Each structure stands twice: as structure tokens, then as C-alpha cells.
Amino acid sequence: MNSPLHELVVATHSPFHADGSLAPEVVPSQAAFLSANGIRTVFITGSTGEGHSLTCAERLALYEVWSTVGPAEGLQVIAHVGGNCLEDAKILARAAEKLGFAAISALAPSYYKPGSLSGLIDCCAAIAAEAPKTPFYHYDIPSMTGVSFPMEKFLVEAAGQVPTLAGIKFTNPDLVSYRRSLEVAGSRFDLPWGVDEMLLAALATGAKGGVGSTYNWAPKLYLDLIAAFERGDLEEARRLQGISIAMIDAIAKTGFLGTAKALMGRLGVEVGPARLPLGNPTEVEVDSLMERLEELGFGEWGARKAEMVV
Template sequence: MITPLHGLVAATHTPFHSDGSLAPEVVPLQAAHLSKQGVNAAFITGSTGEAHSLTRDERVTLYQAWASAAPDHGIRVIAHAGSNCLEDARHFAAVAQDLNLFAVSALAPSYYKPPTLTALVDWCESIASSAPNLPFYYYDIPVLTGVEFPMDAFLKEASPRIPNLAGIKFTNPDLNAFEKSLGADDGRFDVPWGIDENLIDALKLGAKGGVGSSYNFAAPLYQELIDAFHQGDLETAQELQRRSVEMIEAIASIGYLGAAKAIMGTLGVPVGPARQPIPNPTASQIEALLPKLHEMGVLGELSCR
């Protein structure tokens, strides 16, 4: 029985030193911070984690760092293994299993794209079979991969071929497609929602969990949103979602990923800058942004100073 990814799953940043080199020593701070914010799962080396800007060795080092730090803080680790190189992806999946991580995930290759749904299933089957003892989640994010197929059809075709298929990390704004995926095979698949700005819409359709980057620094906001929704207080839940959108738009106005990493530094978790070609904000831009965010009341506690 696969334990589903219910609640909030933080899509974590990859920590770098100021010179851009990997900083795995920061991972325990990340794990401690998430735990103190009430988050008990981390999706590592994904889009937020700048996966395609990491070397093979760096990704393995991050897996090892999270495998070491996570148990002390009750964090389940989902390792993103996706790569444009299938052998690398298979290697990452195998390492994740060797380290007893919670689950493995993979997005589609984005340079030589699978031309058919069957080709995508072939690709996922090869990766998932490299970690047969771990739940496998396909990571659907067509805005970045350019690969888009009906996910309910993917689940139908992949299910008999991938015994450890757990579901989909659904980072696709198509709510109709999301609803179909939730209902596939009588609703047996786990389909965590992957777009922070409209979590409430996914909850209305039956979502039980979400994977997001802003859960790193604003988890209490989203947990309050989820609680209000389940208590039937839609007015409060909608207001909290509006604040989430306002927060994300403010951060994105100076370059979302670089700014989000800088925000983590102000919370006592120095994940450093983003790697090129992602831009990083200036110190003055962050100084101007922080009062706006605090006025919105959206940031988590300063938990790791």
C-alpha cells in the first residue's frame, strides 16, 4: 500500500555557496526549517531545485545529504530523477532506492521529446524499474518540458506496465485534466497538485496534497488555507489564496526563483543564489520586497536563526 503525499510537500531549493558551488551542509537547516513550519515532505532536485543545472555527482550528493538529514526531522524525501539522459535518470532512481528515500519522480525529456504517449510510458517504465521498491510519480509540467499528453490516458496505459506507479505530480493548469486524473481507475492514484497560486481550485476538485516552491517559506499560510477549506470556511480560504497570489506576483516581479532563494536566506536558511541563466535580485530589490511580504503576513516564522 503506497502512502499518499497528502498535505504540503515543499519543492526544495538546491543550496549553493555564493560562488555557485554546491552547499550540501545547508540541507539539515532546510529539513529543520520545513519541520518547524509543519511540512513533512520534500521534493528535491526538481524544477525549484534547478535539476538541469546540476551535475550527476551533485545530484547524488544532494540525495545523500537529504537521506542523512531528513529522518531526524520526520521528512519524507521524494527524489526527482528526471534527466534528458535516460541512463542518468535510471542511475538517480537506483541511488534513491539504495538510500531508502520515500519515492522517486521524473519529468519527461525536454530536448528529444517522446513523440507519443506510448514513448513516454516506455521512458517512465525504464526509470521506475530502476527503483522497483519505491513509489514512482510521473512529473507532468508541460510548460517547461513541452511534452503534453492526457494524464488520465497516461495512467491507464502506464498502470499495467509500471507496478510501482503511485500517481502524478500534476503541475499543469488544466483543471479538467486534473479532475480526470483524480478519477482514473476509481481514484486509486495519488495526484498532488503542483501550482501554488490555485491550490484552492484543486482542493475543490478533490486534491489531497500539493507540491510547491512557496511552501518553503509560506507553509503556515497554505496550511491555514487547507484547514479553512476543510472546515467549510470558503471565504477565508479564498482570501488566503488571494494573498498567496499577491505574494507570488510580488516575488516574481524581481525574478521568482532567485528572489525565493534570497528570502530563504532571511529566514535563516542560506540556500544561496540561483545558477545561471536564472537571474538573481540585487540586495536593494530584496530589501524593498521584504516589507511588502511581511505586511501581507505571508512568511513563516524566522525558525533557523
């Protein structure tokens, strides 16, 4: 990669047509929109990208389009390759390296779960070995996988078994574990934070950057939050984090992912609905959401609409 992920990295939505079929033709407008709003790195086909609801072929199709569109818009691309089938993950890792992505990432298998830390490391090593020239990030998200091991120990033990290990995408609200992991990581490993509602707390704990879904539609809010923290204006940073939480709460009332995708549509980027088993809001519910977001200052903090960034 060009540098550690000491920035806002957008976890992108996977675009679908109204009938739920993949819509890769939307990716160019999606990439242009993110780039114009100041984003420089994207994380594709992860949780926000409904990676577990995509077939292997669909993920490969998105890889193909992002591999050309991303660099054309000045975006480096990180591909999430993980899943319950390690053989699919290996295919995806090989494709990501062939396409020249900046890094790959994989979460733990969550149906047949690794029963020990060494088992988790074995899974990571098997995937990373298929992309021996590409940095690898473990994606720690125990709330979704049900797999929870001390990440500080993971860094120590995986370092010798995963030569391409770059760090951990830390989507785990345990700040004590995060601090322990940062101390082990030092300057060797990169630990981007993955819980948007707790970015300020993570910055205070030592985070340098983050990967998140809400950066799709409110990057300026978080850039201003980081700037306030760095200049020591904690009152302003806390205020901005409060706005972040309130916006997320408003979106989550009608199902976070489906509603967030509808919000992107209102911003001119038609990423379509969420796939089952996730739900989607009604137009009336989205209208109500937009009113609430405007009350919270979305006109100031939200991403500029697509027609405004062309």
C-alpha cells in the first residue's frame, strides 16, 4: 500500500438493481462520488458491502470493475475476501492480487468457527498465502462472527505465520483490547478502527484512522471531528461525535444497511436496496429520515450530492 490506513477508509455498498441483482455499472458513479468527497481508499465487499450475501462470482465481478474504476478516480482499493468457505476466499485472494489491489482482508469463518487462536491464524495464513505480494489485514468483528480472541496475542503469534500481515481492521468496541493491541503493534502493524460511533474514543486510545460505512455519506463530519481532536478541542470533537451517533440512531430505526443505501440514493448514488435477509425502508420512512438528518445538520456535514460533485 502507499501508506498505513491513517485516514478515513470507506466501506462501500455493493450496488444492486431493484430486483436485487448485481449492478456493477453503478460503481463508476459511486467511485467518482466518493473521490469528489475527499475519500482516497475504499474497502469493498465487506459487511457494508453485504459480502456474505454475494456469490463468489459476484464478488469477482465487483473486483474487476473496482480494479479499473478505483485507480481512475484516485482511489486505492482493499478487497475483503473472507467468508465461510476458505476455498472461495483463496480464489478471491488470488484475484485481488492479480488485479493489483492495495490490500486484502478477511474475517473469521462464522459457521464452523475456529476453536482456538491458532485455528484462526491457520485460516488467515491459508488465505494470505494465495496473495503473497499483497498486505493482509485480519478483520476482527466478533459481534458478527461470534469469534473472539485477544487480538494482541493474534499479532504476536500470527506475525511469524502470515508474512504479509499488515494489521487488523478492528471492528470491536473493546477499547482495552484495542490499546493492548496498539502497544503490541508499535510501528510494525496498522490497526484502523471500525466502530464509527466510537471514533473519538478510539482516537484518544491511539487510533490513526478508521474504516467505516458512515464515511460514505458524512465524511466531512468525521474529518472535522479528527481535526478538532488533533487541535485539542475536545468539546467540539464530542459534539461532532454526538451528531454522528444521533444520525446513526436515526438510520438504524428502519434497518441500518437498507436505509443507508436509500440515503445514498437520495444523494444521487443509486446503490439500490439491501438483499434479504436484510430489510429496506419505505419512501415515507426515508422522507422522515431526511427530515431528521436535516435537523441534525446534515446539510453541513453530509456528503455533497452527486450532481454537485460532477
